[in-house]
Amino acid sequence: MDSALRQRLDALHADGVAFDATQTDRLLTRRNLEPASARLLWSLTQIIGARDAVEIGTSNGYSAIWLADALTLTGGHLTSVDVEIQPDAERNLAPFANVSLVEADGGAYLAGRADASVDLLFLDAERTQYPGWWPHPRRVLRPGGLIAIDNVLSHPGEVAGFLALLAAEPSLRGETIEIGKGLHLAWFAR
Numbered sequence: 001m002d003s004a005l006r007q008r009l010d011a012l013h014a015d016g017v018a019f020d021a022t023q024t025d026r027l028l029t030r031r032n033l034e035p036a037s038a039r040l041l042w043s044l045t046q047i048i049g050a051r052d053a054v055e056i057g058t059s060n061g062y063s064a065i066w067l068a069d070a071l072t073l074t075g076g077h078l079t080s081v082d083v084e085i086q087p088d089a090e091r092n093l094a095p096f097a098n099v100s101l102v103e104a105d106g107g108a109y110l111a112g113r114a115d116a117s118v119d120l121l122f123l124d125a126e127r128t129q130y131p132g133w134w135p136h137p138r139r140v141l142r143p144g145g146l147i148a149i150d151n152v153l154s155h156p157g158e159v160a161g162f163l164a165l166l167a168a169e170p171s172l173r174g175e176t177i178e179i180g181k182g183l184h185l186a187w188f189a190r
C-alpha cells in the first residue's frame with residue numbers, strides 16, 4: 001500500500017479510537033476494524049483476486065478504504081452497505097472510483113443480490129442480525145469466494161448462531177483467525 005494512504009488510514013483509525021472513547025452510546029461510535037484485521041482482509045482480497053466485494057457496515061469508511069485499495073489492485077469494485085451512510089464515509093471514500101455506498105439494511109441488500117455474484121463478503125454490522133439474513137450470505141457467494149466476519153472473539157455469543165449456520169454448510173470450510181477482535185473466514189471446500 002502507498003505509504004501516504006497508510007498514514008491516512010492510521011490517522012483515521014486513531015481518530016476513531018479517540019472519538020469512540022468520548023461516546024456513551026455504542027451506536028454512535030465508529031467501531032473501526034482493527035488495523036491488523038484490515039491488513040489481512042486487504043491481502044486476502046488480492047489473494048482471491050476479488051472483483052466484486054460487499055461490505056455490510058460502513059461506519060465512516062475505514063475498512064472500506066482498505067478494501068477499495070486492494071480492489072484497485074485487482075480491478076474490482078466494493079459495495080459498502082449501511083443502514084445510515086455517514087457524510088464522513090462519503091467524504092473518506094470520495095477518492096475511490098471503485099466504491100458504491102448503499103444505504104440499506106444488510107439483510108435486505110443481500111436478499112436482492114443474484115446467486116453467486118459476490119467474491120468477498122465482509123460482515124461488520126449488528127452481529128445478532130446475521131442469522132436472520134441466511135441463506136443469502138452463502139447464496140450470493142461465488143465459488144472460490146470468501147466470507148469474513150469480524151468480532152468473533154470479542155463477542156462470541158453474538159456470532160455463535162451465524163457461525164453454526166456456516167459450519168453446517170457442507171460446501172464451506174471455516175477458521176477463526178486470532179487477529180484484532182477475531183476474524184472468522186469461511187471459504188469453499190476444494
Ligand SMILES: C[S@@+](CC[C@H](N)C(=O)[O-])C[C@H]1O[C@@H](n2cnc3c(N)ncnc32)[C@H](O)[C@@H]1O
Nearest residue numbers: 031032033057059062063082083105106124125
Ligand atoms: C462496527 S461498525 C462498522 C465499522 C466499519 N466496517 C469500519 O471498520 O470502519 C457497524 C456499522 O454497521 C451498521 N449497521 C448496523 N446494522 C446494520 C444493518 N442491519 N445493515 C447495514 N448496516 C448496519 C451501523 O450503522 C454501523 O455503521
